[in-house]
Amino acid sequence: MLRKYAILLGAIAAIAMPLASASAQTALKWAHVYETSEPFHTESVWAAEEIKKRTQGRYTVDVYPASQLGKEADINQGLTLGTVDIIISGSSFAAREYPPIGVTYFPYTFRDADHLLKYTKSDVYKALTKGYEEKSGHHITATTYYGTRQTTSNRPIAKCADMQGLKMRVPDVPAYLAMPRACGANTAPIAFAEVYLALQNGTVEAQENPLTTIEAKKFYEVQKHIVLTGHIVDHLNTIVSQSRWASLSDEDKQIFTEVMQEAAARATAKIVAREKELVQVFKDRGITVTDIDRADFEKNVLEKVTFEEFGYNKADWEAIRAIK
Template identity: 65%
Template sequence: MPFLTRRLALGLVAAATAILPALPASAQTKLKWAHVYETSEPFHTQSVWAAQEIAKRTNNRYQIDVYPASQLGKESDINQGLSLGTVDMIISGPSFAARSYPPIGIGYYPYIFRDSGHLLAFAKSDVFKELSAGYAEKTGNHMVALTYYGVRHSSTNKPFKTCAEMKGLKIRVPDAPAYLAMPRSCGANTSPIAFAEVYLALQNGTVDAQENPLTTIEAKKFFEVQKNIVLTGHIVDHLATIISKQLWAKLSDEDKKIFTDVAQEAAIRASGEIQAKEKELLETFKQKGLTITEVNKDEFKDAVMKSVTLESLGYRKADYDKIQALKSEGL
């Protein structure tokens, strides 16, 4: 090869080599993470932390943009988006996942969890791994973490202490079988009023009561139009972090572990924030002049188990028994 030709060839190789460091940026994978919660809530702030942490642990091979407050749709929309490929990751109540695989919704059966520590134990348990594996087999999507959302209690104009005293009570409840189970078992009249309209419905007497975690009662200012909180504690609510079938298939085993580890760390962080906030709120509500009433939860639980079977909701008794056997863990 002539000298000048050799120099030209070597120069081209050197130039190409100089360009190589810029290639990883163009190879970066951009992902969408969606949920319906506000930017001030731990479910969002910890999702943002997780997105940044995944980027850090994968040397910025993944850029995850988090879309809060239903920007990419309602919960039903983003769950569907996992299959359509319009979202890559979501945080959502497993009750929506249960529409595709009913057994995964067993955590919504009233009084199945004793407290937040029991839920945390479930999140780490073999029974959850079995249920999430069944969900993955059915949908291809992977449920990698559970976050504590809060214990659902009742706020009401007419205080009650027993299940029997709920008879005839007009209460707003989400229109889903597991949510309806406790009020209907106690003879209450349930109403599926849109969430955005609940405050006005309570204010004008369309309904006498509603049920939600203390954090929601504060955030939505229901305490302004309800002077009684009854600690029914009927559902220990929770959210799942779910990775889409398409994304999971593309991840290496190493990256699957990173995504899973980070999602679980974020869930623990958010869970701790919610638990701490709940403890503060009981005292806050008392200071605002609200009456806090405790009840015998066993009485409410017995009423549910007599009138709404596990099987009628698509749940399995064997899973229920395994969950009951779990010991609570501290957050």
């Protein structure tokens, strides 16, 4: 009888061991709105593989690109609802929880990508990301250079006044609207997925995005001019939900942070390199590419737009501008 009991216990243990092993593996969802061809996706997939490798398979990460789990507002909300664990999203959305972090979208804050990267290592960056975490509960692990936002149009633009009355698609985010409205453009918040068609059928005659996005979305096919307004040096944050971050051990938090920062650096390098190539690529396609009087644009923005109307602190903006 005892022997049969021992055999039965052994059989139960043998069945339980793989079940215990399986339960030790945690599956995570990583969501974003970018195309599978873009570095934000390819480097997220790389990061997912690295997290699995560096945690000895304790964590597996499935990456959901191209708004598969919802638009950007949806996946930000998903962090709180528990429908996603990790997202890539702009500070404009983080600013809905903590307005001061959106100051990085105020036009002409950053000189270039290098300035943005120096900001991510600064005290003001630490203070703003901490403020976001205290307000939302979610943790920013890394920041990726998204690209410098330029303008495409079916009319030539050289100075701010040339945008007067221009029908222009701009994301429905206050800071994105600042430059176009300061220059007198009529802005329209058309959904990102519908921009190409809106440009094609004349619903709007201009839009703004980084050169890499202009390429990926083929906006150059339905626009005559690319105007290097460079009004926002844009970025994306990698964010881990409050519940997921709290569940990680200190060792795993370090692994996640290191991997996500490496992925951000890899994506940034690809975006910087591609941007340098694209001006000539667009010229070769017959698109007119022009510079602007940047001082004129900046002067109009500072005269006509206030930091307070967005909930930003001018002191934060000045601290960022002072970074060398």
